[in-house]
Amino acid sequence: MYRVKSESTCEMMHQDQMDSPLADDGGGSSGGSPHRGGGPPLKKGPWTSAEDAILVDYVKKHGEGNWNAVQKNTGLFRCGKSCRLRWANHLRPNLKKGAFTPEEERLIIQLHSKMGNKWARMAAHLPGRTDNEIKNYWNTRIKRCQRAGLPVYPASVINQSANEDQQGSSDFNCGENLSNNHLNGNGLYLPDFTCDNFIANSEALSYAPQLSAVSISNLLGQSFASKRCGFMDQAGMLKQSDSLLPGLSDTVNGALSSVDQFSNDSGKLRQALGFDYLHEANSSSKILAPFGGALTGSHAYLNGTFSASRSTNGPLKMELPSLQDTESDPNSWLKYTVAPTMHPTELVDPYLQSPTATPSAKSECASPRNSGLLEELLHQAEALRSGKNQQPSVRSSSSSVSTPCDTTVVSPDFDLCQEYWEEHSGAMLHEYVPFSGNSLTESTAPVSAASPDAFQLSKISPESNSLGSGEQAMEPTYEPGAGDASPRPENLRPDAFFSGNTADSSLFNNAIAMLLGNDMNTECKPGLFDPSSWSNMPHAFQMSEEFK
DNA sequence: AAAAGTTTCAACCGCGGACAT
């Protein structure tokens, strides 16, 4: 089953020897240098029940530790390391078997946000769980998130981490700053969010949610408060909106708090938005498929996969060389918005694709502190103003200052409500199509990989989804691929999507479309612009007059 | 039904720290 290497810590034994868990007490092997003195090589590979019994019996008699003595005293042809591993991971009592519970999963996420890849230390907080289990779980989770282009850390975790950092009273305060290697170290590639950067320091942890929450609350709250329209009870649509801009829910949640009073179904709304964890009672899955992405930096949609469970072969293939790790831009989702017609593979890493894209080019557009989506928006606006946006800031920076929220802030709906997601992913895609036009449907893997049904606009009736007016409002008047790839300033403005009097149902969509980047600039009606909305935007998003 | 592709997870590997000599 397992490979056998002649040069290994625990050297192989001959096949005939492997058939027996017991072996002559050659006494030749021990510890890190087994097979000393010419003793028979040690067995490797899966343990047999007989071997297990021998090891258990030995530990019962002698206790744990001194693992090298196992082989000597029992004749078990296993090296000490192998014995320790087998005992720790499978034989020792009180081991929990089976899938992680949602609570355990959340704890792991939280622990990892604090500790990084300190599996053993994390295991200490999870009775009955082994470091190996946790490690495997995390790696699986990473892959899953990677495939989906979703962040790893939910915002709730970030918030809690931030609070703990501020209070200095973390339950598992390991007293260390997370290094950039936590995720990179194992060759992880996170295409859309660099958790490693994000969790680089505790300051970042506290920074992210604050910015995003404030910004988005300002950005959306006023609009919601002023026009809590019929869409409020369109849970499905809200969910879709949340899906379109995953992670938004966390901050939108705050913005919506003032709106809840108007809603007769706030609970439903919250649930639809994924504000609550939906734990499947019968879920044996370890999937923590994040619905949310980071408002700031996540490409939950753009990068790839709406559905965490279904679909999309395309993005699954969008893995990059490990060298991408440090280059992965938290805000790289904007790549899609800048060059919507790019092929996904081109979008992945322009610096890889284009040797001419020099670091200077990156820094030129670099945001001094990538605080996320909105800040990226600002930065792009500034870049435009300064005329430096000739080379779109597809990645804002490789600067050492990383963003917290860019990377890992995920909405708290980082939950297990996959069923809901799958039910609505199609409609969600549909919803997005009018905004993205061909640019996304043709150029982004996720969309192209989705079922064509998702793009049947007729599938969603106005009765069931107030998207109708939104579609109309957002019906592209600009043909993608017409050659004009330059952003249209008026459409870069967030308020361009907060129309004053049209398509209440599309309000959220518009905001999302705006937040998703200036991709929409080629496909949105300029007439949607409402200066009054803009004036209420955070100062950071006030654009220069030349773009008004 | 079978092949191909993907995911899971048990186990191996190398490294480094702690301790003994």
Next chain:
DNA sequence: GATGTCCGCGGTTGAAACTTT
């Protein structure tokens, strides 16, 4: 202080299991 040994940790591997085509 130098060397050797033990132990634990984190990263990696690859077969089994599972899913998709």
